[in-house]
Amino acid sequence: MTSTVSIPSVRAYAAHAPDSGLAPWQYEPRDPRPDDVAIEILYCGVCHTDIHFVENDWGMTLYPVVPGHEIIGRVTAAGPEVTRFKPGDIVGVGCMVDSCRECSNCRDGLEQYCDQGSVFTYNGIDRPTGRVTYGGYSERIQVKEAFVVSVPDKLEPASAAPILCAGITTYSPLRHVGVKPGDRVGVVGMGGLGHMGIKFARAMGAEVTLFTRTEAKVEEGKRNGAEHVVVSSDVEEMEKAAGSLHYILDTAPVEHDLNPYIACLRVDGTYLLVGQLTPLNPPINPVPLLMGRRSLMGSLIGGMSETQEVLDFCAEYQ
Ligand SMILES: [Zn+2]
Ligand SMILES: [Zn+2]
Known part of the structure; x- marks a missing residue:
């Protein structure tokens, strides 16, 4: 048989x-x-x-x-x-x-x-x-x-x-740029990636600022380790954050305007894009990149x- x-x-x-x-x-x-x-x-x-x-x-x-x-x-x-x-x-x-x-x-x-x-x-x-x-x-x-x-x-x-x-997607770019104690890191968006990004940046010793469009996320951001939360629709708050950050990790998965956030990078700051896969609209104004030697970097998982x-x-x- x-x-x-x-x-x-x-x-x-x-x-x-x-x-x-x-x-x-x-x-x-x-x-x-x-x-x-x-x-x-x-x-x-x-x-x-x-x-x-x-x-x-x-x-x-x-x-x-x-x-x-x-x-x-x-x-x-x-x-x-x-x-x-x-x-x-x-x-x-x-x-x-x-x-x-x-x-x-x-x-x-x-x-x-x-x-x-x-x-x-x-x-x-x-x-x-x-x-x-x-x-x-x-x-x-x-x-x-x-x-x-x-x-x-x-x-x-x-x-x-x-x-x-979500974890490796946010960890890899933060590690790649070498986030270290004393750095100031902004995180755009408080979804699955944003939660992880805040925690990793914090664990690497950075001072973290969350950018969110919704007031409702302010407490949640602070609970997860963000020292500062900027409501991005508030022009005055955004102006106060201008030029202050070494890195920004942008986790928002939908079309949004990057320009107001890029303005928050300091000279030599790097913008880490991990969420959006569609063309940028509106386009990026290159002047703030040139005027402050700022970089834009994409990153995929790890x-x-x-x-x-x-x-x-x-x-x-x-
Ligand atoms: Zn996934
Ligand atoms: Zn290969």
Whole structure:
């Protein structure tokens, strides 16, 4: 008698069209590989990007789409080439599950800027098979070891999930520019990214100013570690903040005018843009950039070693 090994279908939540919402769905997993870590998913954060993909806001959704790229789970099996993980370990998977691993950016630990494009956790194309990848709104996932991070024991697993996208997205640029004690950092927006940005800047020793359009967020900002809160619709308050900040981390995901915030940077200040993916409207007036040698920088998530670093950082500073 012959027997075939059958791998059970994966139960997930998928959207099938921009207006379908999410519904239970099943898919056949790809064959396991020697460097795969098989993960039972325990928690998955809900990121704004998930909603953009479900609703096809960026015109690039491959339906059916299973969102979710803030995944925390327990290892159930490790392939023969896996060296860092064993069954039972609590691990995380963020926005990427693969990259070319050979280009200079990959070799520098900047897999998110892979020359060939990194493979996103969902709505990506699996390099060996050409299959669409499915994310964390699901019961399990198998991921190449190099794209799995370890969740430190000191972190509560459920609360660690948002670190894998919102956390690394804000930590990476603040680290890259070298925020240090005594720096003054502004954070624009108080959503998922803004919360994280305030906490990281504070933990790095900076004095933090939150910019928000809503009075209702003033107390929330202070509770989360902002020393100052500027209501950005208040022209007088904005004028008082002019020229005062070393860095501004702009997390607002929707179209907004950057010019009043750029005016709040001091000479040599840097504006870190992580939230907005649409063209800037109104355009940036270059004069304040020139007159104060100010810079504008974009940043996308972070590499795998830095993703491990931010989890360890959170475990230490929580
Ligand atoms: Zn995300
Ligand atoms: Zn690469």
